[in-house]
Amino acid sequence: MNAAAVGQPGATDYPGLEWLASMAALVDAEGAIEYANPALENGLGVSRRLLNGQNLSHWMDCPALWQESLLQVRSNEFSSKRFDCMMRLRDLREAVQVQLIVARTDHPQGLLLAEVVEISQQSRLEREEQWHNQAQANKELIRNLAHEIKNPLGGLRGAAQLLHAELPSAELQEYTQVIIAEADRLQTLVDRLLAPHRKPHVVGDVNIHEVCEHVRTLLQAEFPQGLTIEQDYDASLPEFRGDKEQLIQAVLNIAHNAAQALQQRIVQRDARIVFRTRVARQMTVARQRYKLALVLHIVDNGPGVPAELRDRIFFPLISGREGGSGLGLTLAQTFVQQHQGTIECDSQPGHTEFRITLPLP
Template structure:
């Protein structure tokens, strides 16, 4: 039986709240949902009025138990972090606050647990990075051995060609040799982060950014401005300066290439922004201080089709790209116990690097 909707004025105040609120009767049927709850649950008030917690969430038992406790103890509210699972959709990580209103109504406030979402995203990225690392290493070694054989066979074949046909056929053997060399270079780039030792020293992040800035402006001297927005109070930290230069350079160079149209128009901009972040959790470890580095550009944004896969190896958003720049940047950042994130929309792309500070 569909519950009667609440009178229009009974919960009018709830509609003004930014947090999601559900009003339930004593049988657990939804009487009202404010607009924020409609957005959170991706469902209209009309549709929600036909449901109970058990039909909304596949694991509603904990939330239903909180409702029962609230009805039994009207003077108290009950709080709990929950992961509310929904059929065919991502779980909702929320902080729930449940309280009774009168003798037969329950109010449930659901606040998205942003920190939990962030931790889950970082964990997925770390797992993805580890899988990428193993995939790249194994694939590169599998490719490397036959490449040497192909190149050597082409060289021997060239030596065996009859002089009469050498000039005509040498073109084909050279194609084989050059393509084998090109693939060998690609394999060496794939293996580079795993071969090179991690050289640790004192790093000033602003020296890293100034080096990258000079390299980018040398390649794009006209039409591109690289603006500094530095926090001079940032301390030095222990790290591999060359790896960090390469990580930032890969991101900034990608940004400059994506800004081709704006560079031609003369209004392309990249911003290097540094800040201190406090009480940051990276890879499930809590740090009091962290470097918060943003590399922003006013380009067209990352295509939606690859936005969730940009750190995968060999994924590129432009013709001729190797798809290795961001993969290597992620590897170098993770070797410094940090994380790299990206938010992008047309007109604004923001790569954020977080690194622990002493």
């Protein structure tokens, strides 16, 4: 049934539902959808045109409880009814626990309001807030620490050079060469720490798929065999204003980490990385509400992030790989946040997913 038909609800009839952060629908007596808000459209990954006429129970594992609640509200036994249920949402391999609220409305055809609230949504927002605050603290710590290291480092290297010139034997000069080399290594590390904070934005039109394809080309050149990189792109995504080089670096840091974690699977020739893009509607990104947002999923089938590192993976100098600098994800987070975006990670053995969310104009 078409929601735009005469007597049927449309977006302009319920503007409050259009802006509602939680998923909501107007359903008939049997639970068939007559109107779906953007949050539901985004959550289920199905356009409202295709949702119209489908029963919401199609995504539930509790159809009997759903029908019972509809009947109780419809018969005025309750003005509203709420219950917990499991629902399958887009791109999730397992059902997600939600709370469903069914309530009467004043619609002339007696349509009922169904609201779907992810029980995990609040914890996600709290985690995003925690990561945002930690990123700000990291940024200040990095800046102060880098400057504190950089100032005496120049003096240390200069003194080593002078001493090197005065030493009488090549054997002793080897020691000063070690000091100079290590000072240069630390200087490089400091420069990497400071780079995202002092490098100015080079803003231009950015196509996220060009960013992904650039990174894919680099990865396939480094890992020509044993690694499959899949593309699942939403061609409707518009260009946006941003710093293309920073975003390439952010995506490359994440994807390169994934490839390095896939070494064993690469040997077995079944390593896989997926670049998936989607548009999200009515999204809260970095504590701001946006009508549209771009979501880039970077998924791999590696061993997963160690449990003890999952809450600290964006911290500077934290690495689960021997010889890793622990700066890749920190820099990726910094570059994404400079675009008013967020970066999240969910990981378990066989499935690690990074999500970059960027607001669209």
